[in-house]
Amino acid sequence: MARITLDTVAHAYGNRPTAPEHYALKPLTHVWENGGAYALLGPSGCGKTTLLNIISGLITPSQGRVLFDGTDVTQLPTEARNIAQVFQFPVIYDTMTVRENLAFPLRNRGVPQPVIDRRVAEIAEMLGLAETLQRRARGLTADAKQKISLGRGLVRPDVNAILFDEPLTVIDPHLKWQLRSQLKRLHREFDFTMIYVTHDQTEALTFADTVVVMYEGEVVQVGTPDELFDRPNHTFVGYFIGSPGMNVLPAEVAGTTARVGAHQIRLAEAYPALGKGHRVEIGIRPEFVRLSRDGDGIPVGVTRVDDIGRLKIVQITLDGLPLKLVASEDTEIPAADARVRFQEDRIGVFVDGHRVSGRPAS
Numbered sequence: 001m002a003r004i005t006l007d008t009v010a011h012a013y014g015n016r017p018t019a020p021e022h023y024a025l026k027p028l029t030h031v032w033e034n035g036g037a038y039a040l041l042g043p044s045g046c047g048k049t050t051l052l053n054i055i056s057g058l059i060t061p062s063q064g065r066v067l068f069d070g071t072d073v074t075q076l077p078t079e080a081r082n083i084a085q086v087f088q089f090p091v092i093y094d095t096m097t098v099r100e101n102l103a104f105p106l107r108n109r110g111v112p113q114p115v116i117d118r119r120v121a122e123i124a125e126m127l128g129l130a131e132t133l134q135r136r137a138r139g140l141t142a143d144a145k146q147k148i149s150l151g152r153g154l155v156r157p158d159v160n161a162i163l164f165d166e167p168l169t170v171i172d173p174h175l176k177w178q179l180r181s182q183l184k185r186l187h188r189e190f191d192f193t194m195i196y197v198t199h200d201q202t203e204a205l206t207f208a209d210t211v212v213v214m215y216e217g218e219v220v221q222v223g224t225p226d227e228l229f230d231r232p233n234h235t236f237v238g239y240f241i242g243s244p245g246m247n248v249l250p251a252e253v254a255g256t257t258a259r260v261g262a263h264q265i266r267l268a269e270a271y272p273a274l275g276k277g278h279r280v281e282i283g284i285r286p287e288f289v290r291l292s293r294d295g296d297g298i299p300v301g302v303t304r305v306d307d308i309g310r311l312k313i314v315q316i317t318l319d320g321l322p323l324k325l326v327a328s329e330d331t332e333i334p335a336a337d338a339r340v341r342f343q344e345d346r347i348g349v350f351v352d353g354h355r356v357s358g359r360p361a362s
């Protein structure tokens, strides 16, 4: 296991990057702590695989350094980094048995046979492959083949890190849930440094202790699932994490007031006058928008109500701007003259997508 440091690492696939948008990965400094369970989360094309490949050595970054426990490995190939990788699609030997496939990474390193046998049995048991150990991989289902791939990634106990690139994409949804929990358990048991790439927030939030959120080649926030929910640093994080995502409204902000259309919304903190050539927005999660009962609050139109069991998701418009709120199942949703309140201390202020901090209101 190793502590992996990325020191102002950036990457452009073209030869002569001249503008920030030429970079698939914009400059990033980050430390992946020894034994951490990380998810790298973001939409398609945001640079997740590029970042993972820089760590594994499949890509040499255009700039910056990669350090494993303080040693510069930037120019070292994958084989020299002692990293295990699991890809989206099975990487296995079809003509070998399941046992031979699982044993391969250990045999390759000259691990003694009794240790191989023990470790293969342990991993096979954990992944539900014990019954198929004698079978050739060729005839197995896509699910089973990907499980073998996972097993090959997990079988070596001495790796610096295990990198997973969307490893459950081809797996049946029922099995997905099960495998995710098993990976989590395995992390607790063996304390591997694991980095798990996904564009699925459920997958990221259930697997990881720390989630690294990427957007357009940039890491926009690193935090625990709770931090990402409670205090998104970027409107994208607010929108991407949570279901439904955070409401984002264009606003004019000065002092403790946000003006949205014709309405004034009180903020818990004070801000200097923001704007002038920048995009100013406020963000509030649907969980913190409440229907007002006392005839006070901001008038909204209700456009749709979805019952999702114990909760209702209510779609509303505020001066034509679409918004969502979450209410409990027994909440009466008024057909007309609805008004809402925003929970002040849950409103974030964002300039050009990035959260800005206010000062305590006097």
Ligand SMILES: Nc1ncnc2c1ncn2[C@@H]1O[C@H](COP(=O)(O)OP(=O)(O)OP(=O)(O)O)[C@@H](O)[C@H]1O
Residues within 6 Å of the ligand: 013, 014, 024, 042, 043, 044, 045, 046, 047, 048, 049, 050, 051, 199
């Ligand atoms: N070999 C390459 N040559 C040129 N551009 C590339 C190459 N690989 C990736 N890119 C570009 O770099 C950007 C980031 O791609 P990357 O594969 O890292 O994103 P991702 O978040 O992993 O996406 P996905 O989830 O779709 O795999 C994209 O714009 C992509 O088109």
